[in-house]
Amino acid sequence: MSENQEWLALMIGNTRLHWGYFVGAILHKTWDIDRIQKWEIEENINVEIVVRKLLKNTLETQNIKLNHQMPLLIASVVPQQTALWQTYPWSDMITLDKLPLQGLYPTLGIDRALAVLGAGTKFGWPVLLIDAGTAITFTGADVQKKIVGGSILPGLRLQLSSLIAGTAMLPLVDIPVELPPRWAKETATAIQSGIIYTVLAGIKDYIVAWREEFPEGKIVLTGGDRTLLLTHFKKLFPELGATIIDAPEVIFWGMAKTWHQISQV
Numbered sequence: 001m002s003e004n005q006e007w008l009a010l011m012i013g014n015t016r017l018h019w020g021y022f023v024g025a026i027l028h029k030t031w032d033i034d035r036i037q038k039w040e041i042e043e044n045i046n047v048e049i050v051v052r053k054l055l056k057n058t059l060e061t062q063n064i065k066l067n068h069q070m071p072l073l074i075a076s077v078v079p080q081q082t083a084l085w086q087t088y089p090w091s092d093m094i095t096l097d098k099l100p101l102q103g104l105y106p107t108l109g110i111d112r113a114l115a116v117l118g119a120g121t122k123f124g125w126p127v128l129l130i131d132a133g134t135a136i137t138f139t140g141a142d143v144q145k146k147i148v149g150g151s152i153l154p155g156l157r158l159q160l161s162s163l164i165a166g167t168a169m170l171p172l173v174d175i176p177v178e179l180p181p182r183w184a185k186e187t188a189t190a191i192q193s194g195i196i197y198t199v200l201a202g203i204k205d206y207i208v209a210w211r212e213e214f215p216e217g218k219i220v221l222t223g224g225d226r227t228l229l230l231t232h233f234k235k236l237f238p239e240l241g242a243t244i245i246d247a248p249e250v251i252f253w254g255m256a257k258t259w260h261q262i263s264q265v
Contacts, residue, residue, distance in 0.1 A: 014134040018032050031062055036084055055072075072085070072088050101113060102144060115222055116254070126141060127218040129222065136155050171191075200232055200233050
């Protein structure tokens with residue numbers, strides 16, 4: 001891989017498209033956009049043309065020129081979106097078998113695998129990667145870069161919306177910017193309290209368990225809700241909170257590591 005090679009990384013997530021622009025191994029810019037909806041593509045229209053136009057447009061918003069045959073490295077957890085972006089002729093897919101990790105299992109999400117790879121590559125192994133996105137996931141890897149396992153639970157917004165979907169009388173509430181009172185005296189605040197305090201307690205429990213098994217292990221936090229959760233976590237558990245590394249770009253570091261592996265083949 002040339003040090004001046006421009007290339008793009010696309011992580012197709014459950015909610016949005018996450019983009020990274022690289023020159024060689026250096027990540028210069030990241031941004032998010034909404035996913036392509038089926039209704040945006042008319043019948044009898046060449047999908048490749050639509051995708052190229054969308055790619056060109058999103059790059060222009062970042063003052064990046066779509067150069068001829070610019071490589072696009074894709075990772076995805078949404079098969080329908082994957083098929084659309086693979087119509088770009090210079091795209092390549094990241095699959096689990098391409099990652100320099102051990103202990104991978106077939107149902108492990110590529111987003112989790114890439115994020116823990118990026119975290120370990122950047123900060124060292126062992127590492128526990130906590131991703132606070134649509135789902136909240138915990139993924140651990142040991143000093144041999146072997147996945148030791150993890151867990152998945154609904155993210156903050158999913159937990160809030162599930163109460164509305166499954167009940168008749170509970171109101172829709174926002175994620176609390178400030179920590180709500182633990183013992184709430186009205187329903188909306190009680191929902192916020194129930195969700196935020198149990199999530200924070202769960203994060204603490206996983207960190208404590210990780211530290212017992214891997215005392216020198218790093219703890220890295222990423223995902224769209226990481227800032228809010230980390231702010232609340234530090235208020236409740238300041239000592240543990242001080243050990244958490246805030247790393248919004250961790251998944252792109254994992255993609256860069258994988259791109260380097262692929263380009264050397």
